[in-house]
Amino acid sequence: MRRVRRTLIVLRAFWQLNWLEELQYRGNFIASLLGTVFWLGMAMLTVALYFRHTEKLGGWEYWDVVVLLGIFNALAGVVESVLRPGIGHLPTDVRSGALDLVLVRPVDAQFYVSFRRLDVWRLADVVLGLALAGYAVAQTGRSISAWELLAFVVTFAVAIAVVYSIWVSLMSLAFWFVAVENMSALFDAVFEAARYPVSAYPGALRFLFVYLIPIAWTTTIPASALTGRLNPALAMWAMAIGVAALCASRLLWRIALKRYTSAGG
């Protein structure tokens, strides 16, 4: 317990410094906001293009897919504000030996590495994404029950856990492949597929996204909760997957960390 408190104190100090630093770059806020709005627009146009030629995408109506798109954008915001600047920097630290400075600190290394930075401006993506999801839900004309909202909150947390686990796992590979500097591009590549409901893909790809690279659990499931497609059993499965992903990535991290020999080694 004391260890947890200590970690939180350290993190708070870091985030405060971060915040002061970011305040100097307020121009970035506008730029990143414009960028997000632009890419959201492109994504919605893409969906609109598909719906010019079809009534449904994997059984989902237009506004249902937009709900999913909002959730996708919110998750992307979490990635950009916390994961990419934090654990995404791990390969560089491993290569340069800067990880030494982390390991000697009296905090949990994985926790510290993961949450050391907070790119506050990109949190706007989370807000924007959730707002779009909310707007799209309103457009579908459905009313959300308290249970559905709760299911959404839980499955969205699961989604964050799964995305986080994928990042930890990918970045842990940096301990083996020291020369690979663009490991995060692998995440970007597969996460692109999470823009659409998993049922919109042909069988082979669907299998891949559900079982092998579990991105189906990141957007399709929370969006299902908001569009009345989620049954309790699936929600339970999602929670189990979330916990399993966190444990597996923790294990991988531990094994990986044992390989670390610093830069001179």
Place this chain on the structure above:
Amino acid sequence: MSVEVARGRFAIFRDQYAELMRSAFLVDLQYRASIAIWLIWGITEPIISLGIWWSIAATGAVEGYTREAFARYFFGVALVNQATLSWDAWNIDRWIREGEMNYRLTRPIAPIHEAVADNIAYKGPTAAIILTAWIIAAAFWPAVRVPFEPGRWTLALIAIVLAAAIRFLNGYATGLLAFWTTRATALVELQFGISLFLSGRIAPLSLLPPQVVEVAQYLWFPYVVSFPVEILTGDVATFEQYARGFAGQLVWLAIWMSLYLIVWKRGRRHYGAVGG
């Protein structure tokens, strides 16, 4: 200038190029794992688009596009996109921000030649990998076979080279705006986003609303992906279609070449004034 002098200069230039390409290739070889990741990153977009269109076309052809036609089209997109991608704006941005432009300016050869050599050394082998993957896939999956017509393939190759040149100069010239602004890469991303539709990366152009296609005709976007891909798939067939496509490519090549020359000349002067 006498013929001998001209020939001598050409020989020096050729040797410089050969050396630049050799070193670029060796660097790439060193980072082959990273390149494999970029390759995967590059082909996911066409794979995802194909997956979605494949499902949509389950109930029948979409405006003439059957599932098989979509498969051929997006295999073509994967190949052409890999061969024509442009990332130099990010390099230029770094060169200018971190001062790496300075020593490049002192070289007897303009930095753009280093970038060209870099592009050839990277795109040649990686496009060959995608082409090989396509050939292997075609052996097992008849849907992605394109008819054996060497003449057509030669024209496709020429179109791909022209497309690569246009996209390269487009990205490079836009990237050089970094001499004036720190957001030049954002402008490249903007064009990248627009090209999703207007270049035919997300869908064949004929599936877009006609008004959008109309606008696209007056820009360079359709000539850098859609045109070469449609030569490969056989959608470009008549003399008129070829003539229009190649004419469009040549016009836009000239335009982006001129824009590059203008931006480079002015930007260099501007940079000297600030950083000097």
